[in-house]
Structures are given as C-alpha cells and as structure tokens.
Amino acid sequence: MSYKQKVLDHYENPRNVGSMDKNALNVGTGLVGAPECGDVMKLQVEIDELTGTIKDAKFKTFGCGSAIASSSLVTEWIKGKSLEEAMSIRNTQIVQELSLPPIKIHCSVLAEDAIKLAIRDYLNKKSKNSHLNKEDSKI
C-alpha cells in the first residue's frame, strides 16, 4: 500500500525541522521512542512567556514516513496555540488528517506524547526556576 498524499507531502517537505537550545528556559523538549519500531522523535517548543502561547516549534524524527509526517504536522498545528490547546491535541486527529492506516497509528501516538512531554518539560523548568528565584529572594 502506498502512502497517502498528505503523508508524502510532509515527508518530502517536512515543516519546522531543526533544533532549539534545550537549556533555554522558554524551550521545552519532548523526546519519545516507539517500542514498536525503534523510531525516535524529538519535538521542541518555544514559549512566548508573555502570552503563554507557543511561538515556535521544531522537530527531528528518525523513523518512517508516517512518524515524520505526524511530527511535521503537529509542529504546524501547535504554533500560535496556547499550552492547553496544544495539550488537547489527540492522536486520532492526526490519524484522521493524514489518513494513517491502523499499522501506523503508533506514529500518531508518538507525536501526541511528544507534545505533552515537551510542554511538561517547559512547565517543569519554569516551576523549578521560580522556586530558585524565591530562594534567592530569601537570601
């Protein structure tokens, strides 16, 4: 069976490929691996701290066409969204958009989990940092 047009499009012209500084405070990184096939996906989000929205998103995926297309698609989707909106993206939406066959559903799960991990990573950093600031002010 051949890949659907949308998958091919994302595979041949992936959007938002690249890396961000994972140590930057306003950047969250999500790294996930698929137990089914050894695919790995890294998704990073840059947060606009003033508005609490996702300013930019980048990904790098080593895996099959569907995994690349899923991650490419979600970087487009989450740009400009609030954290809550991005967190609410479900893998079924990705499956629908890309018409993924059942055997490739795990790729969409990977993308959903990558978003969540990336945002969680950002929130963790933020809360740790504000904690540190508080301690600083104590001194």
Added chain:
Amino acid sequence: MIQVTEKAINEIKRILSNDPTVQGAHLRVMVAGGGCSGMSYKLGFEKELPAPTDKVFEKDGIKILVDAKSFLYLSGNVFGIERKFKIDFNYVESKYYELCKVLHPDRFIQSGEAALKVAHERMSFLNLAFQVLKDEDKRRNYLLKLHGICPDLNQKDSLQEVPLELTEAWFELQDLLSENPTQVHEKTIAFLKSLKQTQDETQIKITECEENYDQSLDRALLEEIAKLLKKQNYLNSLEKDFYKKIKAS
C-alpha cells in the same frame, strides 16, 4: 484437574434427587466427534462402576467420570504439569511420545471416518500443546494469556517502558550519523555496549520474576513480566534498527 463450579454441582444434585431413575449415579462427561465444529460435549448419568482408564473427580459426594481421551480436551492440561515458567521438559517430551503412541491417527484407520477425524484433531491439538511448551517464548506468552495478561505492544502506556537514557543516546547517535558519518565510531561502540547491557539486565529481571512467580504464584509478577517483555521488545527493535543504520552508512 477439571473444575466443577458450585452452580454445576447444585444442578447435578437437583437432577439426581428429582429423578429416581438416576439416583446414586455418576455423571459422565465426554468430548465426542460430531457437532458443528467437529467436536461436541456429551453429558450423561450412569450407574456402572468407572472403567480403570477413567479419571474420577469427586466434589460434594458427586462423582464425575471422564474417559482418558476426553480428559485430554477437558483438562486443558494435556501433560499434567504445573502451570509455571520452569518445566521439566524431559518429562513433557516422554509424556508426549507416550500419548502419541496411543493417540496417533494411524491407530484409528479401522474405526470409521468420524473417529479418524476426531483422532486427527486430537493429534493436532496435542502437537500444538507440545510446540507451545517446547518454545520458551511461546510458553511464557501462553502462561500470561491464561491469566488474561497479553503483552500488547500497541497499548498507549507502553511508552513508560521505554528506557529514556537509551532513547536519548539513540537519537544523538542518529543525529551524528546523519551529519557526520565518519566520526561516530566511538559513540557507536558505546551505544551498542549500553544497549547490550540494558538487554542483559532486562533478561535477568525477567528470569528473576519468573522464578519468584513459580514460588509464589503471585499475579502481580506476571504483570511485571509483561512490562519487562515490552521493554525488551523495544530494545530488540532498537538493536535491529541500529545494525540497519550502521550498514547503510
């Protein structure tokens, strides 16, 4: 062993006490040829003494008789061994050959078409059981399935079993490979080493859990094993991918 539920015993008692013609009779259960899928159950009361080859089960004073051949199907435990990870395979093998001698379809050529068909089905059932017991992986999966635990690799929570450090190392290695394939030799060796080590550790943990289960029959251990299997599955696919990528570059 076969299991007889409380409800079944009560029903048997009810029939026995209501019908004077079967008073004091035993219940015979058998699996016979015929029926829509080739086999059918037959139940009946009889007053004769059990034959020497019959298996006799007693519950609440009710005797249940099963002939040796039907017992093969009903017990679900053809070889009469305990359902544990470690089995005495020599015993199973000798039992298998013993059963083959008795049940081989060639012995039923004279017994008519229906009996021959049953003999064939019985033999393939026996062969399947033997194949499962022989193979360590199949045996493990069978045991887990018996307890309703399937190491389903498409489950969403499978992500939790992915070892994060290795995933990170794997990602970085591929990143390097795609950018600068000539300078990754050391990294490659280091990655393979930690992969192998994690695989070995996981295998040791699986074996430990199996040994503990055989002692305690604690269901939680089976769940732990299913988790570890998922992890091992991931590691194995990483290994396969690794060699594929290395060959390509």
